[in-house]
Amino acid sequence: MGRRPWDCFHSMITKAALGEIVVGLDIGTTKVCAVVGEVGEDGITVLGVGQVPCRGLRKGIVSNIDHTVHAIKDAIESAQTMAGVEIRTVYAGVAGSHVRAQASDGVAAISGGEVTRADVERVLEGARAIPVDADRQILHVLPREYMVDAQDGIRDPIGMSGVRLSVKVNLITAATSCVQNVIRCAEKCGLTVADVVLSPYASAEAVFSDDEKEIGGAVVDIGGGTTDILLYVDGGIAHASVIPVGGMNITSDIAAGLRTPMAEADRLKRLSGCALGRMVREDEEIEVPGVGGHAPRRAPRRVLSDIIEPRVEEIFCAIRKRIEDTGMLEQLSAGVVLTGGAVLLEGMSEFAEEILGVPVRIGFPTGVRGITQLVHGPQYASGVGLVRYGANALADAHSHARIAAPARIAVAPPSHSMMRMTASAAKKADEAGPAEGPKGSRLWGWIKQAF
Numbered sequence: 001m002g003r004r005p006w007d008c009f010h011s012m013i014t015k016a017a018l019g020e021i022v023v024g025l026d027i028g029t030t031k032v033c034a035v036v037g038e039v040g041e042d043g044i045t046v047l048g049v050g051q052v053p054c055r056g057l058r059k060g061i062v063s064n065i066d067h068t069v070h071a072i073k074d075a076i077e078s079a080q081t082m083a084g085v086e087i088r089t090v091y092a093g094v095a096g097s098h099v100r101a102q103a104s105d106g107v108a109a110i111s112g113g114e115v116t117r118a119d120v121e122r123v124l125e126g127a128r129a130i131p132v133d134a135d136r137q138i139l140h141v142l143p144r145e146y147m148v149d150a151q152d153g154i155r156d157p158i159g160m161s162g163v164r165l166s167v168k169v170n171l172i173t174a175a176t177s178c179v180q181n182v183i184r185c186a187e188k189c190g191l192t193v194a195d196v197v198l199s200p201y202a203s204a205e206a207v208f209s210d211d212e213k214e215i216g217g218a219v220v221d222i223g224g225g226t227t228d229i230l231l232y233v234d235g236g237i238a239h240a241s242v243i244p245v246g247g248m249n250i251t252s253d254i255a256a257g258l259r260t261p262m263a264e265a266d267r268l269k270r271l272s273g274c275a276l277g278r279m280v281r282e283d284e285e286i287e288v289p290g291v292g293g294h295a296p297r298r299a300p301r302r303v304l305s306d307i308i309e310p311r312v313e314e315i316f317c318a319i320r321k322r323i324e325d326t327g328m329l330e331q332l333s334a335g336v337v338l339t340g341g342a343v344l345l346e347g348m349s350e351f352a353e354e355i356l357g358v359p360v361r362i363g364f365p366t367g368v369r370g371i372t373q374l375v376h377g378p379q380y381a382s383g384v385g386l387v388r389y390g391a392n393a394l395a396d397a398h399s400h401a402r403i404a405a406p407a408r409i410a411v412a413p414p415s416h417s418m419m420r421m422t423a424s425a426a427k428k429a430d431e432a433g434p435a436e437g438p439k440g441s442r443l444w445g446w447i448k449q450a451f
């Protein structure tokens, strides 16, 4: 299998965006997490992390601007203090059941007999030129395969000879109001949003390897309010969807079942919860704090897992159904990677394997150095993934700066908004005339200003 056009940027990071600060802002249903990374010779170093609880979202969607803005401010402030840098620009995640994936395709003539980056950009532009509901916007344009004349199954067409280039893509769309609310919240904190990224796409960047993407597999991020599913087949994203259930549903079941406050239910879940009742010994006990002044009481731990198990079963059955509906379950040879805070519950991977019938592992964020202990948990997959996504995007922009020429400069970008940035970068490079070295060009100035 070939490499996607932007795969090269992953390895280019070390050369391209050195010394740049990249900040991922994960605005989740239970917490806001800001991760500050520095792109250096040896990859991305985590310099600081700020995490604060947030009550401004419902099921992954901003429902209270003030609460969200406060949480973002606090998270950014602590990340800033820890990292010792001023944060002005962030890559923000977006999730929620408004997110949809739809297939599209595009065709373009190959201008000079050999596919160039400009041809690839043109064919991708064509693929996204389809009617989208007025209240929705395209978040990502994800190529699945290219075709040059009659040859299909091409992953990287650049340099190939032919007259006609076509592409099959998946478009990820989201409700404009939900995306705008994320941007507005960040802007109210004095931040500029460099790009809005589908949260599970970011999580996959951090926990899913290129090999797994190639073989075919799923990343499932079970957070507090939502369960996000992303399927990779043949190295590309084949499906994205969100189920509006998460760890908070388990917590409310415990609160109702054991008649204890939500905060105590969450604590009990984290400390003593188990997804599979049969993994709990009969003689184990827990202490359940009373509600409304009632004295705490002791109960078998099994009672707790009996409450948790049906909800977890419901979540995994819903995941299985979603995957089955796509007809791709058989193609997930690399299995499923579970990430998000809720998968820390004991017995989650075992239970998932039983229901999904494929190998399951828990995904911890990888690909960063520095104070990794602060982001060492599946709940940080999105935050770390946003930094990795941002670093790739910066490397992309730098590579454009390096190869900038008066002619059009473009690379098949990982996202629609990157495409827009690329186009504007190209325009500026056009205005700037023949390119100097990156540091001397006006494009370089633009990049410095933007980031």
Ligand SMILES: Nc1ncnc2c1ncn2[C@@H]1O[C@H](COP(=O)(O)OP(=O)(O)OP(=O)(O)O)[C@@H](O)[C@H]1O
Pocket: 027, 028, 029, 030, 031, 059, 060, 095, 222, 223, 224, 225, 226, 227, 246, 247, 248, 251, 266, 269, 270, 271, 273, 340, 341, 342, 343, 344, 345, 346, 378, 379, 380
């Ligand atoms: N050790 C643990 N055991 C069980 N559950 C846990 C543990 N740690 C965190 N959780 C649960 O994980 C959930 C939060 O996960 P996460 O931080 O990934 O969500 P989020 O990003 O805020 O929400 P979302 O992605 O749904 O918008 C909460 O329901 C919390 O109770």
Ligand SMILES: [Mg+2]
Pocket: 028, 029, 199, 221, 223, 224, 340, 382
């Ligand atoms: Mg999350």
